[in-house]
Amino acid sequence: MPGNSFGTLLKLTSWGESHGPAVGGVLDGCPAGMELSEIDLQKDLDRRKPGQSKLTTQRKEPDKVKILSGLFEGKTTGTPIAFIIENEDKNSSAYDDIKDKFRPGHADYSYHAKYGIRDHRGGGRSSARETAVRVAAGAIAKKILGDIRIIGFTMQIGDIAVREFNIANIEKNLVRCPDAKAALKMEKLIDETRKAGDSIGGIVEIRAVNVPAGLGEPVYGKLDGDLASALVGINAVKGVEFGDGFGAAFMKGSEHNDEMVIDNGKPSFKTDHSGGIIGGISTGQEIIARIAVKPTPSIIAKQDTININGEEAEITVEGRHDPCICPRVIPVAEAMMALVLADHFLLNKTSRVQ
Ligand SMILES: Cc1cc2nc3c(=O)[nH]c(=O)nc-3n(C[C@H](O)[C@H](O)[C@H](O)COP(=O)(O)O)c2cc1C
Numbered sequence: 001m002p003g004n005s006f007g008t009l010l011k012l013t014s015w016g017e018s019h020g021p022a023v024g025g026v027l028d029g030c031p032a033g034m035e036l037s038e039i040d041l042q043k044d045l046d047r048r049k050p051g052q053s054k055l056t057t058q059r060k061e062p063d064k065v066k067i068l069s070g071l072f073e074g075k076t077t078g079t080p081i082a083f084i085i086e087n088e089d090k091n092s093s094a095y096d097d098i099k100d101k102f103r104p105g106h107a108d109y110s111y112h113a114k115y116g117i118r119d120h121r122g123g124g125r126s127s128a129r130e131t132a133v134r135v136a137a138g139a140i141a142k143k144i145l146g147d148i149r150i151i152g153f154t155m156q157i158g159d160i161a162v163r164e165f166n167i168a169n170i171e172k173n174l175v176r177c178p179d180a181k182a183a184l185k186m187e188k189l190i191d192e193t194r195k196a197g198d199s200i201g202g203i204v205e206i207r208a209v210n211v212p213a214g215l216g217e218p219v220y221g222k223l224d225g226d227l228a229s230a231l232v233g234i235n236a237v238k239g240v241e242f243g244d245g246f247g248a249a250f251m252k253g254s255e256h257n258d259e260m261v262i263d264n265g266k267p268s269f270k271t272d273h274s275g276g277i278i279g280g281i282s283t284g285q286e287i288i289a290r291i292a293v294k295p296t297p298s299i300i301a302k303q304d305t306i307n308i309n310g311e312e313a314e315i316t317v318e319g320r321h322d323p324c325i326c327p328r329v330i331p332v333a334e335a336m337m338a339l340v341l342a343d344h345f346l347l348n349k350t351s352r353v354q
Pocket of ligand 1 (some may be wrong): 057105106107126127128131234235236237294296297298320321322325328329332
């Protein structure tokens with residue numbers, strides 16, 4: 001199965017299935033001499049891991065990462081960094097009843113149509129268990145990025161949207177929302193939806209600050225193109241926009257253009273409608289991306305489907321599932337943005353005589 005690697009100079013290859021012995025990755029291209037430890041990776045893995053609250057899947061995985069190569073005396077050596085995360089809390093029997101049925105909204109049918117064989121346990125390779133690998137690699141990319149900081153947060157769950165913005169609130173509530181009041185309503189909505197045997201979607205925003213102007217490769221390999229591919233490539237992400245995004249379609253040039261000024265002797269912009277990227281290249285402003293996250297496909301509510309023999313059937317999906325993916329997708333989206341930015345940061349070193 002190709003398509004398991006991404007990046008140009010900083011290349012991640014991931015491997016593993018949901019109910020196999022482990023998942024892991026190899027990150028190639030990390031510059032030598034950078035201080036790195038398992039603790040750096042673990043911090044973000046702990047933010048993604050399952051079983052964090054009643055609003056996430058109850059699968060209890062410690063997601064303890066072990067680095068196998070590419071490190072010597074606490075520093076990167078420039079050789080591939082391989083790491084492994086064991087799968088400890090598998091309950092494959094929960095999938096026995098739906099072994100031959102395709103879950104609506106999940107990748108069961110499309111994997112079957114493509115390969116004719118699939119590991120049905122926990123969704124196999126299509127499971128979001130694989131996103132732990134992205135988070136571990138993303139933590140290494142964040143270190144390469146130094147002062148560039150990436151933060152993600154929930155903007156909307158169902159029809160409840162953020163009204164007040166306070167960054168300090170983000171990691172203080174179960175949905176990682178900057179608006180404490182909205183967070184309480186979101187938590188209630190997710191819990192009620194879960195109790196009704198259903199799931200719910202939302203919108204997550206990811207920002208990168210301190211990004212220098214000049215990252216991105218025209219004409220193919222544009223920064224927004226690569227970010228869009230990396231973000232939509234996350235499980236359950238169905239849409240992406242930068243800056244005003246789809247809203248730009250309703251605006252005039254005089255409203256959308258980011259006018260330029262000199263601020264403290266440096267080029268600056270009055271606004272950031274473009275989301276920090278113009279012509280596929282970073283402008284030096286905040287990069288602002290938003291992703292649309294669909295409701296979790298595995299739900300207890302009864303649905304129509306078919307089985308592998310081509311017969312119609314009914315399905316209810318038991319087992320442990322996230323009633324809303326937003327709180328756990330945030331560290332994954334941050335990681336994907338970090339990997340793309342770090343790759344472009346390294347690529348940019350070849351763009352002109354230094
Ligand atoms: C962090 C995270 C957690 C997820 N948890 C679940 C889950 O518990 N149950 C489920 O059916 N899908 C879950 N998903 C979504 C599926 O992996 C995804 O919908 C499926 O692979 C089909 O791919 P697609 O939605 O991108 O088309 C999760 C996704 C992410 C990113």
